[in-house]
Amino acid sequence: MKRILLPLFLANLVFASENWPSFRGERAAGVAENVGIPEKFDGITGEGTLYKVRIPGLAHSSPIVWGDKLFLTTAVSQDEAASFKPGLYGSGEASADRTVQEWKILCLNKHTGKTLWEKVAAKGTPIDKRHVKSTYANSTPCTNGEVVVAWFGSQGVFGYTVDGQFLWKVDLGRMDVGAYDFPSYEWGPASSPILHDGKVVLQVDTQGEDYLLSLDARTGKEAWRTKRDELPSWGTPTIVEAAGRTEVVCNGSNFVAGYDFRTGKELWRMGTSSKITAPTPVHADGITIVSSGRAPESPVMGIRAGAKGNITLGRGETSGGFVAWLHFKRGPYMPTPVIYQGIVHVLHNQGIFAAYGLRTGQEHYIKRIPHDGSGFSASPVVADGKIYLPGEDGIVLEMLAGKVFRHIRTHKIGEPLMASPAISGKTLYLRGRDHLFAIGKE
Numbered sequence: 001m002k003r004i005l006l007p008l009f010l011a012n013l014v015f016a017s018e019n020w021p022s023f024r025g026e027r028a029a030g031v032a033e034n035v036g037i038p039e040k041f042d043g044i045t046g047e048g049t050l051y052k053v054r055i056p057g058l059a060h061s062s063p064i065v066w067g068d069k070l071f072l073t074t075a076v077s078q079d080e081a082a083s084f085k086p087g088l089y090g091s092g093e094a095s096a097d098r099t100v101q102e103w104k105i106l107c108l109n110k111h112t113g114k115t116l117w118e119k120v121a122a123k124g125t126p127i128d129k130r131h132v133k134s135t136y137a138n139s140t141p142c143t144n145g146e147v148v149v150a151w152f153g154s155q156g157v158f159g160y161t162v163d164g165q166f167l168w169k170v171d172l173g174r175m176d177v178g179a180y181d182f183p184s185y186e187w188g189p190a191s192s193p194i195l196h197d198g199k200v201v202l203q204v205d206t207q208g209e210d211y212l213l214s215l216d217a218r219t220g221k222e223a224w225r226t227k228r229d230e231l232p233s234w235g236t237p238t239i240v241e242a243a244g245r246t247e248v249v250c251n252g253s254n255f256v257a258g259y260d261f262r263t264g265k266e267l268w269r270m271g272t273s274s275k276i277t278a279p280t281p282v283h284a285d286g287i288t289i290v291s292s293g294r295a296p297e298s299p300v301m302g303i304r305a306g307a308k309g310n311i312t313l314g315r316g317e318t319s320g321g322f323v324a325w326l327h328f329k330r331g332p333y334m335p336t337p338v339i340y341q342g343i344v345h346v347l348h349n350q351g352i353f354a355a356y357g358l359r360t361g362q363e364h365y366i367k368r369i370p371h372d373g374s375g376f377s378a379s380p381v382v383a384d385g386k387i388y389l390p391g392e393d394g395i396v397l398e399m400l401a402g403k404v405f406r407h408i409r410t411h412k413i414g415e416p417l418m419a420s421p422a423i424s425g426k427t428l429y430l431r432g433r434d435h436l437f438a439i440g441k442e
Helices: 002-017
Strands: 049-054 065-066 069-077 101-109 117-126 146-153 157-159 167-169 194-196 201-206 208-214 222-227 238-242 245-250 254-260 266-269 282-284 287-291 299-303 323-327 338-341 342-347 352-355 363-368 381-383 386-389 396-400 408-414 420-426 427-431 435-439
Touching: 065 420, 117 157, 157 201, 238 282, 282 338, 299 342, 338 352, 338 381, 352 386
Parallel strands: none
Antiparallel strands: 049 435, 065 069, 069 101, 101 117, 146 157, 157 167, 194 201, 201 208, 208 222, 238 245, 245 254, 254 266, 282 287, 287 299, 299 323, 338 342, 342 352, 352 363, 381 386, 386 396, 396 408, 420 427, 427 435
């Protein structure tokens, strides 16, 4: 028996390393081993680059991978000059692009970059505006190897087979997502769908009705819907399997909360978050890390598995009960933290990089990293103990993972990087403003 089971187990491990099924990979962990990314790579000269293919339209959504197939979403405007404005600035106005869009799902051969199929999921004038730094396709798709699901905000949620056959559409109505204090500002949605055990989960926090939704991945039929009382948010929910249960953890302004995956029932909640929440919760070794960067709170917190009820701390408290630790004024505004070997690495938009102990919250360092000034919106990933930070200046900073701050080198890509990377097999996939880059060795 052992001779049979061991090879099967090892085969599953190898197969799993080929898949990056949703935003920042499985459970948004963003970690891969035995990748072997080139020591030096350059998207301009082509060094360390397997291929570079142009992707039509504009999107901040990340690539996802299953097997040999890579999936992307995009919004193609009739305005050929349509763009977005990267950089560090506080302006909240909407883009002038209100022309007819084609919302597309693309499937590429991950080895060659050749398009295998593309589908126009929706076409028409955008129902909502978008922030000048945003796009009409911010949400990363998800897949389980059978179904690929894409969410285009007010245009709807769409299910296709991985071979491009249309399965279903769910219309969630208008999603008015923008500044909580200036409702007339429309920034556009960014929360991504996740897929677990045949169910698609979506976090819908808007200026109107708020809820957590579970859909059947094959049919789009609603499994459950749980009402939330929240401000608009942009974070993606996370599946956490710990303490003998499976729950969905959601970032939120009023409460960070955990819900039963099967029923949608709320299990716990914790206050003291920011008024604007975008980073996705991540979990490792019995601790869930949740963060947000809007001042004055800007918290990053570690929550123990098995939480029940209202676990909000009292004024002035930074730990207790199910809250392992809490740091105010340390949370990132956009990038999702990444956990590696017991260390939580936090990247801030302004180029501040920090490391904390997963279980204790001990601050190992908080330092500024070198960049050209436009900042960081994409989330970092880890490969073989090195952290890759995609920047809006068209660079990727390579940092050493761990308790010691070390900038290894900077790689030039040549165009703004707003989407978080994907890793599959031996390749790092970077989506720039105009191209998809496959970084790897021949």
